[in-house]
Amino acid sequence: MAKAMYVPKESQPKQGKGAASEKKDGKRKMVAQNKKARHDYLIMDTYEAGIVLTGTEVKSLRQGRTSLADAFVQIDGGEAWLHNAHIPEYNQGTWTNHAVRRKRKLLLHREEIDKLESKSEETGHTIVTLAIYFKDGRAKAEIALAKGKKEYDKRQTLREKQDRRDSDRAIASAKRRQRNNERMG
Secondary structure, three states, X not given: OOOOOOOOHHHOOOOOHHHHHHHHOOXXXXXXXXXXXXXXXXXXXXXXXXXXXXXXXXXXXXXXXXXXXXXXXXXXXXXXXXXXXEOOOOOOOOOOOOOOOXXXXXXXXXXXXXXXXXXXXXXXXXXXXXXXXXXXXXXXXXXXXXEEOOHHHHHHHHHHHXXXXXXXXXXXXXXXXXXXXXXXX
């Protein structure tokens, strides 16, 4: 049998709580995004909210299975609730599985809830869900106070995006030509 070799403590891999926090470094593990919300709404202000979930919902989210197409946030009784977020049932779940489209409580500070409630009561304002992700092992939702865009606003946004893409392409092409000329000459 081979003898175990001594490894100094500094070079040993860390274990316990410190190891997990160092490994993740606060990075987001994106689960789902609502890209259509950015197209349909003018985003005024964004917030990060925790989500109250059951065990099978967390496991289903970790598999990357969710849809935010119809999801919205409503303030009810001084609490923020996420409605219509589709988190499918967990495959290995049994009788403990969750309802697919149940309303889920969002965790926000009181000042944020009050601000969202007052702003959302204004005409044309709503609270939409932009993304669901894991941050330091906890499920989070990125929500936004938004105002609906008119059809001509959507066209204008698409036109600006296309113009920006064309100008970036032209600049890259000019730089490429310049580099080639420098190599040749």
